Amino acid sequence: MLGIKTVFTEMLGIDYPIIGAPMFLVSYEELAVAVSRAGGLGTIPLPNYRTLADLKKALESIRKATDKPIGVNIHLSGKFPWKEQLALCLDYGVRFFLTALGDPRLIANEVHACGGKVFAGVVSLEQGLRARNCGVDGLVAVGAGGGGHCGSIPALILVPYLKEKVGLPVIAAGGISTGAQMAAAIAVGACAVIVGTRLIATSEARAAQAYKDAVIAAGPEDIVVTDRITGNPASWLAKSIEKVEKQPQLGSKRWLDIWSAGQSVAQVGEIKPAGEIIKDMAREYSEVCRCLKNTLVP
Numbered sequence: 231m232l233g234i235k236t237v238f239t240e241m242l243g244i245d246y247p248i249i250g251a252p253m254f255l256v257s258y259e260e261l262a263v264a265v266s267r268a269g270g271l272g273t274i275p276l277p278n279y280r281t282l283a284d285l286k287k288a289l290e291s292i293r294k295a296t297d298k299p300i301g302v303n304i305h306l307s308g309k310f311p312w313k314e315q316l317a318l319c320l321d322y323g324v325r326f327f328l329t330a331l332g333d334p335r336l337i338a339n340e341v342h343a344c345g346g347k348v349f350a351g352v353v354s355l356e357q358g359l360r361a362r363n364c365g366v367d368g369l370v371a372v373g374a375g376g377g378g379h380c381g382s383i384p385a386l387i388l389v390p391y392l393k394e395k396v397g398l399p400v401i402a403a404g405g406i407s408t409g410a411q412m413a414a415a416i417a418v419g420a421c422a423v424i425v426g427t428r429l430i431a432t433s434e435a436r437a438a439q440a441y442k443d444a445v446i447a448a449g450p451e452d453i454v455v456t457d458r459i460t461g462n463p464a465s466w467l468a469k470s471i472e473k474v475e476k477q478p479q480l481g482s483k484r485w486l487d488i489w490s491a492g493q494s495v496a497q498v499g500e501i502k503p504a505g506e507i508i509k510d511m512a513r514e515y516s517e518v519c520r521c522l523k524n525t526l527v528p
């Protein structure tokens with residue numbers, strides 16, 4: 231299989247421009263390790279770890295399993311001990327920081343001094359320009375139809391728009407779960423893709439079996455976008471919301487049973503090891519590029 235080289239693979243020293251999405255309560259050490267080992271970039275969201283000791287243990291276990299690059303999603307708000315989290319991550323060789331909430335300037339210098347990169351997730355040009363003023367190295371275009379908090383502009387439109395107007399490398403997120411979709415994103419200028427929903431149905435994801443099964447069973451029509459759950463627009467499996475709302479006795483634990491997933495459930499047919507998904511995507515990407523070339527007539 232041919233390798234895939236982009237600005238992002240060169241920046242991070244990885245084989246494929248495929249990032250395993252940070253997913254709250256879903257992506258932990260095992261998933262990140264599997265993605266990185268397969269040649270992509272595995273990530274974890276730091277809010278998954280309640281204490282610094284838990285985070286340290288996780289980083290240690292990742293480092294025991296692989297010396298390949300990994301990334302984190304760091305929340306730069308007063309609610310989180312981000313300074314201590316940052317120091318720990320840098321100590322354990324994390325070199326990719328995806329920011330959410332707060333000002334990326336708070337970490338940019340320290341990350342850069344260690345040779346790392348800071349990318350900001352954005353859903354609009356206004357957010358992209360603001361992130362550029364904060365000294366980020368690139369943007370994640372969070373498009374419509376993606377899992378978790380999502381945007382309203384399709385990634386295939388947002389990526390070239392941001393790339394042109396902001397002038398930074400742009401990663402595509404939202405609705406990308408196959409090599410063909412990845413080829414489309416790279417064709418419109420993305421330097422890498424983030425894959426979330428597809429990786430929920432993997433052996434390494436820490437989602438409940440029923441959640442994985444629901445992702446497999448769902449079609450894109452079963453996804454609802456609402457701000458009712460977290461206060462910001464996010465994608466959910468509609469049936470999981472309906473079920474929880476019928477059982478108010480679940481109380482504060484109810485959010486554990488409200489499952490996030492994006493419209494790319496359309497392409498999820500079975501549970502697979504995450505590494506296989508990354509390698510399959512890279513293989514399919516190469517095949518699609520070859521096929522597209524064959525459509526050209528002299």
Ligand SMILES: Cc1cc2nc3c(=O)[nH]c(=O)nc-3n(C[C@H](O)[C@H](O)[C@H](O)COP(=O)(O)O)c2cc1C
Nearest residue numbers: 251253254275376377378404405425426427490492
């Ligand atoms: C269950 C779930 C949890 C998520 N949690 C986070 C998170 O904690 N931080 C974050 O930056 N993005 C989070 N996201 C968004 C993903 O990082 C990514 O942008 C998105 O899943 C990409 O779209 P896709 O699901 O269509 O692949 C989450 C997505 C899902 C599906």
